[in-house]
Amino acid sequence: MKDLGKPVNNKRDKIEKAVNKVFGDQQMPKIDFQNTEVAFAHKSDEELKKMAWLFGMMNKPWLVNVGSKLGLAAIKLRLPFAEGVLKQTIFQQFCGGTTLLETQKTIDKLHEFNTLTILDYGAEGKETEDDFNQTMNETMRAIEFAAHNAPVPVVSTKVTGIARFELLEAIGKSNEADFEHNEEYQNVLKRMDTICHVASHRNVGVFFDAEESWIQDGIDHFVNRMMARYNKTKVTVYNTFQLYRKDRLQYLLNSYERAKSNGYLLGAKLVRGAYMEKERARAARIGYPSPIHDTKEATDHSYDTAVKFCVKHYETIASCNATHNLNSNLLQAQLIAEMGVDKNHSHLNFCQLYGMSDNLTFNLAKAGYNVAKYVPYGPVRDVVPYLIRRAQENTSVTGEVSRENELIIKELKRRNLK
Helix, strand or coil, X not given: CCCCCCCCCCCHHHXXXXXXXXXXXXXXXXXXXXXXXXXXXXXXXXXXXXXXXXXXXXXXXXXXXXXXXXXXXXXXXXXXXXXXXXXXXXXXXXXXXXXXXXXXXXXXXXXXXXXXXXXXXXXXXXXXXXHHHHHHHHHHHHHHHHHCCCCCCEEEECHXXXXXXHHHHXXXXXXXXXXXXXXXXXXXXXXHHHHHHHHHHHCCEEEECXXXXXXXXXXXXXXXXXXXXXXXXXXXXXXXXXXXXXXHHHHHHHHHHHHHHHCCCEEEEEECCCCHHHHHHHHHHHCCCCCECCXXXXXXXXXXXXXXXXXXXXXXXXXXXXXXXXXXXXHHHHHHHHHCCCCCCCCEEEEEECCXXXXXXXXXXXXXXXXXXXXXXXXXXHHHXXXXXXXXXXXXXXXXXXXXXXXHHHHHHHCCCC
């Protein structure tokens, strides 16, 4: 592959100069990610006050750590108050509902503000065939639900919801051909194929999330097989690339070459990553080099280079820029303007997590881009691991909660509520 060049300087003035150089007096649409009036227009005063209280609590790392342990223990012990407390606080903020029908209000509210929904049944790390089949059936229900719901173009799922963790790890360490006659392997393949077949037939996309590095090769194996089968003329299946990993940019380029050579389109969801502390701790404990970039700058370079590559090849790559990073969102908007591509082209998408980064989502939506919220749903006890990971990582690793808190306070002051 060709060298894609040095990192782009994402400062707003330089981006606008680059656009002006290409289009003369034609300006890129102004996107003010600090506009809290647009960001929180979907929130009532009471909802905004509650949001301020929650993020204020989450802005205390020690409280998040203690609360996470207590919350997980309470759910495991089935304490009667636990689910109710979680549902009225952190679950309500970050999840669309406990069932598909419950999520409809969330979907409709987002759609009022030109924002799409990506549904995610929040099951992961299952162990039994019955559990795996239940997750498969729930994912297919989500696909059928999406097929009759125009604001839901994509559903998302985790391969660990339909395949045993240890099997995925074993596949990554072995020759995949060794598993072709393995009954457990064939069952996973059938579940994957059933999901993708229904999705293709119903014209709904499927994101397969990235997970821990030591099972990712197994996940890639299954997802690549599905892309080769179902992405011949349109993109149904998307793999997820965690660009905080040192090897994932090259893997993205290799995936593109593989798709081109084998006559199918690449589906690429780009994320920075979700398991940084876990990855580094395991590498240190076992004694191998960490797969994670050593610096944030290196991760940013890798991520933004991936964005550039996907946008450049938008005709044969359908991508989703799934990040909370302001500069990476602004970069894609710049590239779309430079290339003169329609802002709402189906292969060029943005996405942020439900309950986070509303300043990015709703300002992009107002400017006319394809943007969605990633909306998990499911029984409270099933999505607790997701909720805890969301709170811990955004508090202790990225500082996202502090930024959210500042924007919420800004809007409270604008409304004269603080």
